Amino acid sequence: ALGSLDLMVAVDPYLNETTRHADVLLPPPPPSQSAHFDFAFNGFAVRDQVRHTPAAVPLEAGRMDECEIHARLILAVSGTHGAPPSAVDDLAVRTTLAKAVAQEHSPAYGADPEEYAARLTGDTGAERRLDLMLRLGPYGLTLDELKAHPHGIDLGPLKPRLPQLLKTRSGRIELLPAPLAADLPRLRAALDAVPDPDALRLVGRRHLRSNNSWLHNTPALGGGSNRCTLQVHPRDADRLRLTDGGLARIKGEGGELEVPVEVTDGVRPGVVSLPHGWGHDRAGTRLAVASVRPGVNVNQLLDGSRIDPLSGTAVLNGFPVEVSPLPWSGVPLHCDPA
Template identity: 45%
Template sequence: ATPTAWTITSQTIPGLEDGAPNFGRYQTRVRGAKEVLGQVPVSCMLEEITTPGEGQIKALITVAGNPVLSTPGGDKLDEALPNLDAMISVDLWLNETTRHADVILPGPSGLEQPHSADLLLGAAINSFARYSPPVFLREDPDAPEEWEILIRLTGLCTGTPAEDVDIAALDDGWFDYMCFTQGLDGAETRKKYGHGGPERMLDLTLRTAAFGDRYGENPDGLTLEKLKAHPDGINYGPMVPRVPEVLGTADKKIRLAPQYLLDDLPRLASRLERADDELVLVSRRHLRSNNSWLHNVGALMKGRDRCTLLIHSRDAAMRGIADGDN
């Protein structure tokens, strides 16, 4: 569908503007895994923490994450995390990962924050927008918001003492960059607001997307104020064909087989030909635990035991395992 708000993740990555991404601009220190779209496999994290040498990971920040449960070799990561020089977690729970943190910074819960599902709009079957206000007021109105915590951590990573990080300046700087991507002057656009933070950014992305008012150019267009007046959301209709519009390739064609994938096919083929008696254990998502985020909430964990192992009947039979065995 045509999104009612754009996200920064939908913008062209600097250095890849030509539409033909050159993957592998750098490689990981230990394994030499190639970068793809600015990221490397999370399976590399353990070895980057435990392998000495220049560039060794000495500090870690997690945000509502539990890599001890969700990454390959999590048991080994569990052993490695205490050896970090510093670990900070932004989380509401003491879990398998955050128990190793030197500092846990609890932000507001999901029910104490406003919400807009802008990250999902590009994959929706209708072009819709919805804003949900907080369900509960926070007990301490002076407690920092989650976005303020994250900005302070960003400044901390630059070497600035946490107490000296200028949250408003960094927030304004990021807003100005978002304005720049839309052909707007950030300083002038900021004059239209009496506040900063996520709602200012949401208003910008709504106003400059397909159905927005473009700050008055389209008087009937969408704004955050208009969206708030429709608590059930606004639906602009079903998805329409738009592949040529969103393609970043110069020839407007989809690249199904980029060269970097073709070059790696022999490794995949050898992996597929591994011995039949080799099994791979993978984690599974459950609605109630939501990737382990909610497995600390007792009310959601009631009922049947979901800590189960699923195995194909053929693989089970080869190993003498029958349904119901202990």
């Protein structure tokens, strides 16, 4: 589908399996040249804290940071290409303030939007937007305060936020919503079904040195034992005549793969496990480290037809496969059988 697009623009540091389809590839600066304020992982914090980390290494002259790259793309698709990237940030500030000054619970309630915007600080448009969000937040912080505390600010223990955060129609925590309750008969039927003793279900897995496909081209994390293996329980291995370190063909509704076998009691009988995020053997990529151990792409076993009826999402785990042994030819295939 990506290859059929009239135009594809990608923002990525790698020419990988996805971005090889791009007509234009815009590499962002590395983390050392990017400022950072964490939104996502603060949700896992055990105390309220806040920290802004400036770029450790300044950008080279003429190099754009990632925020500017995205701003320029927004200007291009909105028909205002050529306008300064700060116009995108100014629009976001104006839109946010227009709502904030009209909300009674907001720290900016009743303020003049232009005067409020004039007080914002920051060296870039993105920093001005961050400063605005900090000022409108529950602690009334500013970006200047964060910059004055480079190791962060401890805001104390976590505080209860229920029922404030609840968006259910009842205003209560709904432990068994009607759609889930209506789907229980399907679950019961699946649990009561007599399993086929010879059937195999494939599940995924993760590794310490692998996060999806992000880290496979990092030299420091590319060593160690082969991680793209099909884990099989010893009982199933005996039944299917699979040997540890040997090759197997695994077939699904969308295709088949050839992969080294790892016999282990870490999986239960009837289950085989293959990690996701691999398959770095596509033409047109430039992944010097990852291509040495490309692995196989587990998505090739799926044809896209399996959909969970309750959530409507694609089924990527626990689907049926067939596994059979392959003779070892002495020539490495998709994975390096260490």
